[in-house]
Amino acid sequence: MNIKQFSNLKKIGLAIALSVVTAVGATLPATAVHAQTATGALPMPEITIYHLEGRRSERLVWLMEELGLPYTLNFTRGNLAASMAAIRAINPAMPVAPTVTYGDQVLVESGAIIEMILARHGGGRLVPPLASPDFATHLLWIHYAEGSLASRAIADYRVWQIQPPQQRSPLVDSEGVVQFAENFLANNPWFGGAEFSAADIMMLFPINFAMTLNIVNKAQFPHINAWITKIEARPAYQAMLAKARPDGMVGSLPALPVNASRPVTP
Ligand SMILES: N[C@@H](CCC(=O)N[C@@H](CS)C(=O)NCC(=O)O)C(=O)O
Incomplete structure (x- = not known):
């Protein structure tokens, strides 16, 4: 699925200018990972989560799974560079994970995207009562x-x-x-x-x-x-x-020595 999505992106032209990013998002194959009914107050546009395995984009996938909302997940399994190329194609000015297409908009900042989805489509879920x-x-x-x-x-x-x-x-x-x-x-x-x-x-x-x-x-x-x-x-x-994260962590950063966090005594 992911390789197909990426090659479809390539077919429609990775070099397409940012001005037509909307069109790129709209022509992605409709391979929604999840297709349960949204319960929020507003109609939800198509959401595509551009993802790097083991990185912050997992937050959005997890959120959508908690809410049972439909989304398309775009990454190339086991290949962070290819996943990042797809992000750069859709979001050359700020290529980070998550990048999310929400209808016509290209969005970054996981916390802001989560708050927006909850406010519009969460139906009060995953947020404590306002007065509490x-x-x-x-x-x-x-x-x-x-x-x-x-x-x-x-x-x-x-x-x-x-x-x-x-x-x-x-x-x-x-x-x-x-x-x-x-x-x-x-x-x-x-x-x-x-x-x-x-x-x-x-x-x-x-x-x-x-x-x-x-x-x-x-x-x-x-x-x-x-x-x-x-x-x-x-x-x-x-x-x-x-x-x-079907294959576990991909491209882990090197860990510090154990107990690196202990303050050094002069
Ligand atoms: N504050 C942003 C941070 C986004 C971010 O830095 N994501 C990392 C992955 S966890 C990334 O894309 N790094 C690639 C890079 O900076 O080149 C958020 O919460 O979405």
Whole structure:
């Protein structure tokens, strides 16, 4: 399916200018992964998720599986470069995963796309009640996932790749940002508060990034580990893995040494 989609894209011309990106999206084969009925308030245009295996675009696939909404998934299995070429063809100015075509629009930023889909098509699902305290913390974690957690974990990882730091900067301190999440889960079952929400979908990627690459010590965060176990038991998460990561992780980044996260004592 994916190779076919990619070759179809090539047939209609990878060099087509951005001005006709809409037409490219419209001519993609209608290979919707899922075709259940939408329950949201607004009619939903065709959605195509341009995906890289194991990357943030999994959030959108997982969201759509949780909601039971139709979408087309575009990636070339086991070939990140080919998947990225498809993203560049549709979104040359900002080629990142996820790139999502939503009707005529080409969208980036997973959190913004998730909030838009929930507002228009979610029918109140995966969002706590507006007047509840959980609504405020749900939004907090939706934005914290990229704004604080991913940005600090990636900064730490890059610093380590250049040269292990002699002293940990309080401004680049992944343990602190993960600990803040751990503390919340000590008192709440989900980042959505009482119930699973889209905040949980947003938080998993940077937490996995920080833990699997040894940016933080996974063993220090028991509540997060218990939360990951609950996440992995969700049918929609498993459906996402089967469709969006059928061969496991592709092109993993090298992990840091174990215990790299420990502050260096001079
Ligand atoms: N804040 C953006 C980040 C998007 C992003 O950086 N995605 C990564 C994959 S996880 C990517 O496309 N990297 C490829 C690149 O930057 O060249 C979001 O949440 O969607």
